[in-house]
Amino acid sequence: MSYKKAIFLSLTAISAFTACNKDKENTASNPTTNQEVTLRVSWWGGDDRHKKTLEALRLFEEKHPNIKIKSEYGGWQGWQEKITTQMAGNMAPDLMQINWNWINIFSKNGDGFYNLNDLNSTIDLNQYDKNILEQCVVNGKLNAIPYGVAGRVFLYNKTTYDKASLTLPKSFDDIISSTKVMKEKLGNDYFGFETDYYGALLLMLYKLEQETGKPFIVDNAVAYTPEQIKNAADFYLNLVNTKTIPSLEDRAAAGNIQLDQHPNWIVGKFGGTYEWDSASLKWRDSLEKGQELVVGEYPKDFGPYKSGFSKVSMALAINKNTKHPKEAAQLLNFLVSDPEAVKILDVSRGIPANASAVSTLKENNLLDPFILEANNKVIEFAGKGIHPLFEHRQLHTSLKDIVDKLGYKQLSSEEAANQLISVTNNFLKENN
Structure with missing residues (x-):
């Protein structure tokens, strides 16, 4: 084999190897490919909340054909114990409805849940009052998105x-x-x-x-x-x-x-x-x-x-060990801000803290003016929280x-x- 030919073959192999690596990097950095992803989602509540949440999740699957949702839900009795076992065994769902004080239980140093500040290109944090978001921050890390404030x-x-x-x-x-x-x-x-x-x-x-x-x-x-x-x-x-x-x-x-x-x-x-x-x-x-x-x-x-x-009435958090943080963030943002999803969920979890969601509910006459006035006054005169x-x-x-x-x-x-x-x-x- 001539010296020139050997050089040519080496360069070709390096080029092919580099291209392959770039493809892998692109796949890792851009998880919104067409590969199928399954997300586990959990929440507690009554029949009305279950029915409406399942309907909203079906709508998300229709809009994102490559993402499949596995739902885990039930009543409040024993739910915290179930989540505690899952968190301890590293088996928690990708997206979880949590009680606000669970942040203190599962994430005292701020590392118990995924830092949602790292997903701010997908989750629109501008729709939330900064003081409300701050109640879900530990050591500078945003552990959850407040669903509502009571x-x-x-x-x-x-x-x-x-x-x-x-x-x-x-x-x-x-x-x-x-x-x-x-x-x-x-x-x-x-x-x-x-x-x-x-x-x-x-x-x-x-x-x-x-x-x-x-x-x-x-x-x-x-x-x-x-x-x-x-x-x-x-x-x-x-x-x-x-x-x-x-x-x-x-x-x-x-x-x-x-x-x-x-x-x-x-x-x-x-x-x-x-x-x-x-x-x-x-x-x-x-x-x-x-x-x-x-x-x-x-x-x-x-x-x-x-x-x-x-106080924050309840919140949505992403598992710190999720394999699909981008998709989990897409789902979270969909549930709290997509107009169709917001109309489906209405006030099954209370009045949302998300400003765009409130606008959607008001525009579609889905908010009783009495409870809306009460919630607005809570937000306007809220102290430092608990x-x-x-x-x-x-x-x-x-x-x-x-x-x-x-x-x-x-x-x-x-x-x-x-x-x-x-x-x-x-x-x-x-x-x-």
Whole structure:
């Protein structure tokens, strides 16, 4: 073989090898080829959510013939345990509906789920409020996309206030003074406001965050001083002592029933409450015929900071070990923003946090104006959000016990403040 011929054959082989490598690189960097891909998707919910999600997934398959969906779904009971087993065994689905606090459980350092910032060319993150997205960020990594945001709003029975010739309250001082008038004109069994023990705790935290600009927990510790919490407890006790709201003892005397099912709520003897926006239709529809419920303004008696209690209601996350991150991102973005998918899913997971999805629902008259107004007010006056462990069952039970004892006058406001701090801080130390 001549020297020139050998050189020619070597160059040809190198060229062929290089071309082959480039083909492999192109396939790896551009996963949207026509090769068939199967994605596992999981969620929990009721029959309505299952039916609508399956329909939306079929539509995605029609629009992406090379992507097949394997659905895994069921009721809430035992669902977290199932996901925990899958995560531990590296067998989790590609795309998962998750509870927001699962980020803290499965991704304390931010590496438990796929970093969606790396998929921002596929997922339109501009459709989300930055403060809402931030609640799903750990160590700079976006672990999930918030599907929706839920929060507490002030709901008032306008009919009751009208009967007493009162305007709707805009402050807690208004609620207190309105109650006096209601009792004079309508009867002593009328109250300007009503809440359970959890609502009592949230009203205390509402005051504290509005004063300080800080949420209850910052850097894994209670952010408030004993004196600040004592003052908040005194604020709640003042509502009870002025008979603006029934005491917890009075509530218990009426039986262990939900407030929306309480006879005094149904007939309008309770003038208002602080409840979830996502449940506002339930509160409205439980009133007897002729009663009108409205979404009120957030009271701003205490300071310059926004302090509405809010949280990410649920989120969508991608498995950190998925073999198909691009396709999983395509599916995620489709479910939260594609107009046809949004219309199919409507509010089966609550009002979406995605701005384009909200526009689609509004344009197609798929949003009840009442619940939309409630959700808009939640977003507009949302505080800094909550710590992922705030609603942990163990902590929740402990805080309930303290607030109950405060309400039953078994603890002073000072004792309750000290216990709230010590119990919460000890819990956080044990669980972080």
